[in-house]
Amino acid sequence: MSLALRMSDENAFDPSTVRSVTLLVNPAAGGFRMKTIQALAEALRGRGLSVEIRMSTAPGHLAELAATVETDVIAVAGGDGSVNEVVGALMARPAPVPTLAVVPQGTANVLAHEIALPSDPQRLAAVIATGRRRDLHIGLANGRPFFLMASAGFDAEIVHAVETGPRPRFKKLAFVHNALTRALGHGGPDLTIEADGRRHTARIAVVAKAKHYGGPFVLAREASAVAPGLVLVALKSDRPWALMRAAAALATGRLGPSANVIVEPVRRVRITSETPVATQIDGEAMATTPLDVVAAERTLPVLVP
Numbered sequence: 610m611s612l613a614l615r616m617s618d619e620n621a622f623d624p625s626t627v628r629s630v631t632l633l634v635n636p637a638a639g640g641f642r643m644k645t646i647q648a649l650a651e652a653l654r655g656r657g658l659s660v661e662i663r664m665s666t667a668p669g670h671l672a673e674l675a676a677t678v679e680t681d682v683i684a685v686a687g688g689d690g691s692v693n694e695v696v697g698a699l700m701a702r703p704a705p706v707p708t709l710a711v712v713p714q715g716t717a718n719v720l721a722h723e724i725a726l727p728s729d730p731q732r733l734a735a736v737i738a739t740g741r742r743r744d745l746h747i748g749l750a751n752g753r754p755f756f757l758m759a760s761a762g763f764d765a766e767i768v769h770a771v772e773t774g775p776r777p778r779f780k781k782l783a784f785v786h787n788a789l790t791r792a793l794g795h796g797g798p799d800l801t802i803e804a805d806g807r808r809h810t811a812r813i814a815v816v817a818k819a820k821h822y823g824g825p826f827v828l829a830r831e832a833s834a835v836a837p838g839l840v841l842v843a844l845k846s847d848r849p850w851a852l853m854r855a856a857a858a859l860a861t862g863r864l865g866p867s868a869n870v871i872v873e874p875v876r877r878v879r880i881t882s883e884t885p886v887a888t889q890i891d892g893e894a895m896a897t898t899p900l901d902v903v904a905a906e907r908t909l910p911v912l913v914p
């Protein structure tokens with residue numbers, strides 16, 4: 610393959626260009642294990658890379674570090690919330706930016722499922738040192754970058770409840786508990802969705818950038834974090850029975866268009882409601898509706914196996 614052809618292929622990646630790795634670590638993330646971080650750092654040094662470990666000390670600190678760090682690769686050790694902080698900071702930097710890598714350590718780690726990342730330190734080191742570079746496609750929700758999804762309604766309410774309540778010891782259980790109590794509580798206004806000029810009324814609206822949702826579950830088969838495009842997945846009813854059916858379909862990988870479920874590719878979505886409804890991006894609480902979602906023009910380089 611000629612050099613010119615190699616350089617014009619945006620996925621072509623010369624591993625020898627990775628000389629330095631900065632590990633940005635969130636010690637407050639769900640599955641935080643310093644041993645894994647140290648083993649990964651050792652494995653990377655064993656491959657001849659220079660490694661720096663920076664620990665975050667508070668929410669927002671990862672973004673601060675990512676805004677200025679000069680390195681070939683930023684490897685974020687944490688969950689999707691940590692990656693979201695770093696993605697936000699990288700999107701605000703002029704190109705070229707350091708290549709993003711993920712060290713899966715959070716509660717759900719949806720991005721790690723999406724790009725099929727290993728958790729074993731040796732295999733992760735191989736991904737960082739010699740993996741393929743792909744384009745992480747980014748969505749913007751009210752201008753804020755996300756890579757998994759932006760949503761309004763039931764799931765965003767649960768995120769708000771878990772994040773604003775006392776810090777739960779077991780975050781996954783807190784999600785399940787809030788989901789069950791809220792499913793029975795059914796309230797709040799309808800959502801009006803304008804999707805590329807089409808109008809829908811629904812109770813839950815998710816604009817998916819990625820295929821996966823809530824862990825290994827497939828929400829939108831047509832979507833991909835490493836390809837362009839957004840997919841609207843909306844539920845017209847959030848009555849307990851409708852929610853249970855949708856949850857069962859999600860759990861078994863069979864969620865698709867039905868009498869209650871809207872699934873459609875979209876370029877631009879506006880979600881409004883008569884009174885404010887909770888919203889979230891990438892599992893992190895945002896303010897309330899209205900929510901405007903579009904795809905960003907820019908992508909970020911990310912390392913995949």
Ligand SMILES: Nc1ncnc2c1ncn2[C@@H]1O[C@H](COP(=O)(O)OP(=O)(O)OP(=O)(O)O)[C@@H](O)[C@H]1O
Nearest residue numbers: 637639665666667687688689690691715716717718
């Ligand atoms: N040192 C810190 N102390 C407290 N919170 C932090 C710190 N560093 C980052 N954070 C915040 O921790 C939050 C949760 O992190 P993250 O989402 O990565 O983990 P998680 O909630 O366990 O995993 P997941 O999102 O995959 O469910 C993020 O919003 C991030 O801003």
